[in-house]
Structures are given as structure tokens and as C-alpha cells.
Amino acid sequence: MTRSGDIRVAVSTVILTLRRTDDGRAVLALPLVLRTREPFADQWALPGGWLTATESPVDAAARTLAETTGLAPSYLEQLYAFGAVDRSPTRVVSIVYWALLRQDDVTAQISAHRASGHAPENVRWFDIDQLPQLAFDHAKIVEYALWRLRNKVGYSRVAQGFLPAEFTLAELREAYESILGKSLDPANFRRQVESAGNLLPTDRFRTGSHRPARLYRDNTDVELADRGPLGPEETSTR
Amino acid sequence: MTRSGDIRVAVSTVILTLRRTDDGRAVLALPLVLRTREPFADQWALPGGWLTATESPVDAAARTLAETTGLAPSYLEQLYAFGAVDRSPTRVVSIVYWALLRQDDVTAQISAHRASGHAPENVRWFDIDQLPQLAFDHAKIVEYALWRLRNKVGYSRVAQGFLPAEFTLAELREAYESILGKSLDPANFRRQVESAGNLLPTDRFRTGSHRPARLYRDNTDVELADRGPLGPEETSTR
DNA sequence: TCAAAAGTGTTCGGATTACACCCATGC
DNA sequence: GCATGGGTGTAATCCGAACACTTTTGA
Numbered sequence: 354m355t356r357s358g359d360i361r362v363a364v365s366t367v368i369l370t371l372r373r374t375d376d377g378r379a380v381l382a383l384p385l386v387l388r389t390r391e392p393f394a395d396q397w398a399l400p401g402g403w404l405t406a407t408e409s410p411v412d413a414a415a416r417t418l419a420e421t422t423g424l425a426p427s428y429l430e431q432l433y434a435f436g437a438v439d440r441s442p443t444r445v446v447s448i449v450y451w452a453l454l455r456q457d458d459v460t461a462q463i464s465a466h467r468a469s470g471h472a473p474e475n476v477r478w479f480d481i482d483q484l485p486q487l488a489f490d491h492a493k494i495v496e497y498a499l500w501r502l503r504n505k506v507g508y509s510r511v512a513q514g515f516l517p518a519e520f521t522l523a524e525l526r527e528a529y530e531s532i533l534g535k536s537l538d539p540a541n542f543r544r545q546v547e548s549a550g551n552l553l554p555t556d557r558f559r560t561g562s563h564r565p566a567r568l569y570r571d572n573t574d575v576e577l578a579d580r581g582p583l584g585p586e587e588t589s590t591r
Numbered sequence: 592m593t594r595s596g597d598i599r600v601a602v603s604t605v606i607l608t609l610r611r612t613d614d615g616r617a618v619l620a621l622p623l624v625l626r627t628r629e630p631f632a633d634q635w636a637l638p639g640g641w642l643t644a645t646e647s648p649v650d651a652a653a654r655t656l657a658e659t660t661g662l663a664p665s666y667l668e669q670l671y672a673f674g675a676v677d678r679s680p681t682r683v684v685s686i687v688y689w690a691l692l693r694q695d696d697v698t699a700q701i702s703a704h705r706a707s708g709h710a711p712e713n714v715r716w717f718d719i720d721q722l723p724q725l726a727f728d729h730a731k732i733v734e735y736a737l738w739r740l741r742n743k744v745g746y747s748r749v750a751q752g753f754l755p756a757e758f759t760l761a762e763l764r765e766a767y768e769s770i771l772g773k774s775l776d777p778a779n780f781r782r783q784v785e786s787a788g789n790l791l792p793t794d795r796f797r798t799g800s801h802r803p804a805r806l807y808r809d810n811t812d813v814e815l816a817d818r819g820p821l822g823p824e825e826t827s828t829r
Numbered sequence: 830t831c832a833a834a835a836g837t838g839t840t841c842g843g844a845t846t847a848c849a850c851c852c853a854t855g856c
Numbered sequence: 857g858c859a860t861g862g863g864t865g866t867a868a869t870c871c872g873a874a875c876a877c878t879t880t881t882g883a
Contacts (some may be wrong), residue, residue: 839876841874845869845871848866850863852862853863
């Protein structure tokens with residue numbers, strides 16, 4: 354029997370959020386880490402690290418996520434285990450997760466970093482349509498994560514993972530439109546999400562322009578996505 | 592930085608087929624291997640083995656599949672990477688695949704084994720509703736594989752992976768019914784699969800009882816399931 | 830001729846789509 | 857007032873479920 358002690362296990366995470374651009378659009382964005390060592394020194398790569406003996410993969414993903422962004426994800430799910438022989442000069446199996454962050458968490462954290470002056474030097478956020486060249490097979494991995502997100506948004510409510518605790522239907526619709534890359538009918542969108550029962554109306558309104566829009570919050574009785582028998586146990590650390 | 596040389600990587604596969612029972616029903620069945628060593632000696636477990644340094648995970652899955660059953664799968668896809676710290680006495684990350692076998696391949700192979708007398712002694716097929724106690728977390732893994740199959744059968748044509756090259760619509764419908772555990776309207780089922788364009792009618796018929804049924808074969812221009820950017824490259828070895 | 834499965838036609842109701850229209854606010 | 861987005865109404869259409877009905881074989 355062949356042991357596999359010469360194979361190392363890494364955990365990486367595709368961390369996604371919705372960024373508000375200067376001209377007001379919402380675009381998907383993710384943080385990358387500038388590598389300081391070979392292989393692929395000075396290239397950008399997904400946040401991650403080696404799996405330690407005392408840590409489960411999902412815990413490792415949550416930990417590197419926190420180390421990179423200082424934040425806890427609103428959604429975290431395993432994406433795929435990549436293990437092709439030639440994907441790295443040494444033999445590495447990468448268990449890759451994908452995570453969603455609320456956009457208000459991200460902007461608050463970035464402001465805090467700027468204010469305190471000790472923002473992580475080698476971490477940078479990139480818009481999804483302006484990614485640099487990526488180390489290893491990480492470009493393919495990001496592409497696959499986006500494909501999963503776009504699929505999943507059609508049959509679950511993961512899009513709410515991008516939004517703050519309270520949001521208007523227009524904001525939720527904008528999230529869907531950014532993810533799917535197409536515009537949706539406001540009237541029909543409203544009816545669909547209302548009848549789905551995933552939203553709870555509040556008695557508060559977003560004011561500031563034109564007619565005030567009602568704020569909704571998500572019904573936390575329902576998971577963001579059905580994970581089947583794996584359930585929430587495999588999802589996060591608690 | 593912590594290396595992870597003390598973590599070993601295994602590959603296991605949930606191999607599924609549709610078995611014809613003595614009383615004519617079709618039930619899902621899978622092969623299990625009787626363990627000869629600790630841990631979990633003398634218990635049944637999923638087929639698998641250690642990932643070797645020169646082999647990709649999907650190749651390892653295909654290899655152990657061939658070693659266990661002597662067959663090539665009609666469908667093979669990664670299921671999940673299981674890596675909880677306490678899932679084995681030693682630290683093992685298992686990359687688990689799930690595979691479909693054509694029922695005619697399986698029955699032919701089993702007959703050949705019986706005839707030649709050297710059937711693998713420690714491999715046995717179990718009906719899905721009569722599984723023994725399983726080693727490790729393999730019971731949970733099987734449960735998750737079945738969940739994936741039942742989901743996937745709704746939006747892809749993986750069910751055809753159970754059937755021979757040519758089959759009647761009743762046989763295809765029976766496969767769906769066995770997987771989903773409910774009966775389907777023959778008339779509506781016919782229209783749905785016909786309009787989906789995944790089937791090509793042949794000019795041959797299955798005779799023997801009542802009115803002959805037209806034989807169909809699957810349209811190999813279309814993949815059994817959309818795998819997204821991973822595509823068929825990550826699916827099998829060629 | 831009859832039972833049973835193959836295959837066709839039709840209806841119904843719910844969901845999706847497109848789009849007209851009213852409402853409430855800032856300017 | 858009026859422009860603008862919030863929110864409602866409604867007709868057209870598509871799609872799946874239910875089920876009656878015809879066709880073709882073996883016995």
C-alpha cells in the first residue's frame with residue numbers, strides 16, 4: 354500500500370462581495386494575496402494556507418478568511434478539491450471553499466484599515482472583470498466559483514449574503530442583476546421574492562430619493578441554501 | 592508555516608447502479624469492500640485507496656473503481672472532500688467521487704465472475720435500503736451521494752448512465768422512478784424527454800410483451816450533466 | 830376478444846413574462 | 857408640478873399535472 358505522505362493539503366477560499374463602483378454600479382469583487390515566495394512569487398493568488406493536523410478544512414477556510422479580511426462570512430461552502438498532478442511544482446491537493454461577505458462589512462473593514470494605517474499590505478481587492486494574472490490554476494478556480502454562484506442564485510437565496518441586515522427590494526434586485534449580468538423586471542422580481550417567503554418586511558423605510566422604499570430583512574429560519582444531508586454542520590465551525 | 596505532511600489523502604467512490612430484483616423491481620445498489628485491517632476491521636466500507644504521488648484524484652477514483660468492479664463508469668464526478676479531524680483515528684482527508692454503472696455491464700460482470708470462479712471475495716453488492724453498518728463516516732457519505740443523485744436527476748440526464756446503449760422510454764422512466772422513489776405519468780414523461788432533445792429514436796423495437804416499444808439511444812453530443820467550467824477534463828482521465 | 834402497455838390529445842391551473850398604470854417623495 | 861423610482865394590476869403565454877382516449881401487440 355502506498356502512503357501519500359508526500360502529498361500536502363492546502364485550503365484556499367474564493368471570497369466574494371459586491372463592491373459599489375465610483376459610478377454607482379455594483380460589481381463582484383474578491384481579495385487576492387500577493388505571493389512572496391516561489392513558486393509564482395510576485396503573482397496574485399487566492400487566500401489560503403496549509404491544512405493543519407488539528408483543524409478541519411472548513412475551519413481552515415474560515416480562519417484564512419478572517420486573517421485576510423478580518424471578517425466572518427455570511428455564507429461558506431466547499432467548492433471543489435483540486436488535485437491534478439501538475440497544478441503545482443510540488444504535489445498539492447487544494448480543498449477550495451467559496452464565501453460571501455456583506456458589502457457593508459467589507460467597506461467598514463477597509464475604512465477601518467485605512468484609518469488605523471495598518472491595512473494588510475499584500476492583500477488587495479479586485480473587481481471580477483479586472484483580475485490580474487493568477488498563480489497556479491487559480492484563474493480556473495475563480496471561474497468555477499462564479500459559475501457556482503450564478504447557478505446557485507437561481508434556486509437559493511445566496512444573493513442575500515451580499516446585503517446588510519436590512520435592505521430594499523431594489524438593492525436585492527441589483528445584487529441579482531450584478532451576479533446574473535442581466536436586468537430583471539422590478540414588478541415581477543418583487544412578487545417572486547415576496548411569495549418565496551424568504552423575506553420579512555420591516556416597518557422601516559429607506560428614504561433619501563423619491564418615494565421611500567420598504568426595508569426587508571431575511572428570514573433566518575431558512576438557510577441561505579439547501580445543503581442536503583451535509584447540512585450546516587459541514588458548513589462552519591459551530 | 593505549518594506543513595501538512597502528517598495528513599494523508601485518500602480517494603473513495605460511491606459506485607451506484609440499478610439492480611433488477613427477483614420480483615422485477617429496480618433498486619439502487621452499490622458495491623462495498625470488507626475491511627481486513629484496523630481501523631474498522633471486518634466492517635464494510637466504500638471502495639478506495641490512498642492517493643499516490645503520480646495520480647490525479649479522478650484517475651485514482653477510476654482505478655479503484657476498475658479494481659473493485661472491473662468496469663468503466665458511464666458517469667464519474669467528484670462528490671465532496673471530507674476532512675473532519677475525528678473522522679478517522681489517524682488524520683485522513685478523503686476526496687470522494689460518485690459514479691454510475693450501466694446495469695447490463697454490472698450483471699454481465701457478475702456472471703463472468705461467477706463463471707470463472709474468481710470473483711473478488713471481499714466485494715459485495717448491497718441494495719441501498721439494506722446497507723450494513725459502514726466504517727468511518729461512510730454512511731453519511733452514501734446518504735449525501737444519494738441526495739446529489741436525486742437532485743441531479745431533476746435537471747440533467749444522469750439517469751441514462753444506468754441504462755444500456757438502447758432502451759425504451761418505459762425503462763428510462765423506471766430508472767427515474769427508482770431514483771426519485773415516486774411514480775411518473777408515462778404520457779408526460781414521454782413528452783418531456785422527447786422535447787429535451789437528449790434522446791435519439793432508433794428504428795428498432797423492444798418486443799416480447801404487448802405492444803412493442805421503440806428503442807432510443809442517448810444523444811452523445813450532449814454531456815450527461817453540465818459540469819460548468821470544469822468540464823469533461825476534470826471528469827475522467829482522457 | 831381481452832388485457833396491458835405504447836403512444837396521442839386535451840384540459841386545467843399555476844407560474845413566468847411583458848407592460849400599463851397608480852403612488853409618494855425630493856426637487 | 858414633475859421627474860423618478862416604489863409599488864400594484866392584468867392580460868398573454870408557457871409549462872407541468874391529470875387523465876381520457878386510441879393503437880398494437882401477446883395470450
